[in-house]
Amino acid sequence: MGSPALTHAKLLNWLLLLLLTLLCLPAAAYLDEPKSSSSLLPHYEPGHEDAVGSLQEKRLQVFTVDYNYVQIPYEVTLWILLASLAKIGFHLYHRLPRLMPESCILIAIGALVGAIIFGTDHKSPPVMNTSIYFLYLLPPIVLEEGYFMPTRPFFENFGSILWWSVLGSLLNSFGIGLSLYGVCQIEAFGLTDLNLLQNLLFGSMISAVDPVAALEVFEEASVNEQLYMMIFGESLLNDGITVVLYNIFIAFTQMHRYEEIESIDILAGFARFFVVGLGGMLFGIVFGFVSALMTRFTHNVSAIEPLLVFMFSYLSYLSAETLYISGILAMTACAVTMKKYVEENVSQNSYTTIKYFMKMLGSVSETLIFVFMGVSTVGKNHEWNWAFICFTLLFCLIWRALSVFALFYISNKFRTYPFTVKDQLIISYSGLRGASSFSLAFLLPVNLFPRKNLFITATLVVIYFTVFIQGITIGPLVRYLDVKKTNKKESINEEIHMRLMDHFKAGIEDVCGHWSHYQLRDKFKKFDNKYLKKILIREHQPKSSLVSLYKKMEIKLAIEMAENAMEISKSSTASLQSCRNRRVHRLSPAEVESMRNVLTHNLYQVRQRAPSYNRHNLPTNTREKQAQEILIRRQHSLRQSCRKGNSLPWGRPASTTGTRYLSLPQGHGQPTWRKARHVTFTALQGGRSRSDTPNVIKAP
């Protein structure tokens, strides 16, 4: 840990130095030039004209600088690079991720960049305006969230999640808005010009939760699945709902003056809320199915599979936005629907590409937004009003706690696994605000909101407070409260038991004669297998999750076996002798039976190592060739994919050294990893003995 980290640190230092010099270059270049670049489009014509014009006065310029031409992309790229370097540094230093969430670093970097820009009196590139944000920056984030959502726990808790996120957002928005309106009425604070609509809008903006930091903490502390899903699901739906509310309120503000709003408009607002929400989901599902259908036919052009996935999701977003339906919900629904079928259809490489590209896009967007947030912090567009800001913060905390406890109290009555007070406390504390609140604040139209700066300042304060203070303290809080942990071990036994349990529960419910959502799920699965999968998946062989899990582990295991083949075969001959001697003495039927048992346990090793030998009539031995083929052909790539990542929803690759369910016989120490090479099985003489050696099952 010492020297690689040290060399990494040195490398990092050099890189940072390089980056800073690159940063200084534009600053220097800018300071030299006159401060007249008000338009930020590439000054191709004027710049060069200048150069050409000045040609007549001076000599030919050997070396010219035209920074304005590349300014926007240059700076944007620099920001992204800087944030990425910061992330690298953040993760290199081991203790930091435990202390604070990653968003803190991003915001800090943003503030740094903002300080630099402000200090050099530079005009920052216009990364953020309404269209850019809603059309380019927001979709990747939403897509990433929707695609990597663990579907099964989500749908198991769907009722609670829906109840909590919809009503929670509404309660929070209206609660904060109305309370702030009440505060604004007090003359002493100088806020009386903020009318009800503006306050309600602000309330809806500020209640957009961005719990990425909280989720990081949860993942690290391995909190139980229900808690994780509640927060995750809330963030997923919350974005969409907040934007819907935001748009409704903006429409109100635009269309009517405050006094003219009638009850019919309010009813229309409600109806619009539902239309927008449900319509969005419907849109998304339709697009998801279409794209899944498309991917069925792409086996000859697998290079365009990622393209299909991204473009269809994006299209669903844009089409929904055209009709003023919630594009966020549409995109989320599309991603969720699409994922199941697309994953079956696309090739391994496309699958990896999709995953990584999505993550990359999402992280680029988020970085840009945070950096821009930092840039706005250190700027001139602020208005500080103690009362408004303090009360905003206060109301955010209070209303969140209120809504959590009230709504969960009700929903606990309908759940068989109710959320404890500890859980509820954690949920109410994990209401971190983030990029979405800031973006919505930044994009307020100034003509309708003369005191926009006040809103921006208040939003920034809330964000900084929640991200830094709550983000840093939520880790210790979770550990202190000792929230119920989850057992995330991926094991076949568990999967079998869970499946059995599901069926059994459904059976018992049938016997009792009542309906519940297990039967709903069963029915959906039946429908899915019968119709949907046939249409949407290539070779329509419905595979069960049990089998997929099993195959995944089998492949992992096979790779490990192959790599250690050489080492094992050497030592096998020694034991062969001793075993054979022993075996001569024990030939009672019971022993033979137990031997047979043991041999069937040795199934895997035999498969890989002894293709020809078959001494004890092993019951199933027909898939060796297949296994060999798999191994020889895909050895290298499979090992890579096993090591790096898999489709576990929890986002971190399972360590291959930790999950070994079989042992390698002839107790050696830890096997050493070897480079991949062709292992020819037929020549293995030692392989014969494999089937003789009794089982040595070691714990990992």
Added chain:
Amino acid sequence: MGSAHSVPAEMRALADRTGFTSEQIEHLHRRFRQLSRDQLTIRKENFDSIPDLEFNPIRAKIVHAFFDKRNLRQESSGLADEINFEDFLTIMSYFRPIEMNMDEEQLDRFRKEKLKFLFHMYDSDHDGKITLQEYRNVVEELLSGNPHLEKESARSIADGAMMEAASICVGQMGPDQVYEGITFEDFLKMWQGIDIETKMHVRFLNMETIAHCY
């Protein structure tokens, strides 16, 4: 609403023993009468009248579990031919959700009972161990609802699961040690990290007997 067979004192005794409330007992009694066609006992054939159960892959095991004498807390082993309402309730009580007011000891006992029920489902020959063959049976049945899966896969899965269980339960085994089967203690060990209480429960609250069950 009173059903002719229920007597208040009896009900209270039942309620105490199984932990259901009197409304739940009444509901279940109605259902029992429906299934048994107003007889006092249910036989295996009565379970055929539940249409939805047909599609359940582990249908046989479920029905079996109802008649398993070990589940019915009777001393003998083997299968009963018929069960009465009290036995019916006993089986159902394994699926009760946990209550908030249970203390550690009760919770532990509850958990053990549920796990024992599950164990009996696997261990079909009643010898106290889940052998490889029994495990294979379970997995095959589980995956039998899927017509495209071969028996081979089911078997390999069961084998893999068995090996994994062995590695968890026994740890390091000597060269000629044989892992015979999963005993109940090993089974408990395997389930240590998982909350069975939260997963093995059925909501007995809202029960509307659906008319089309016949």
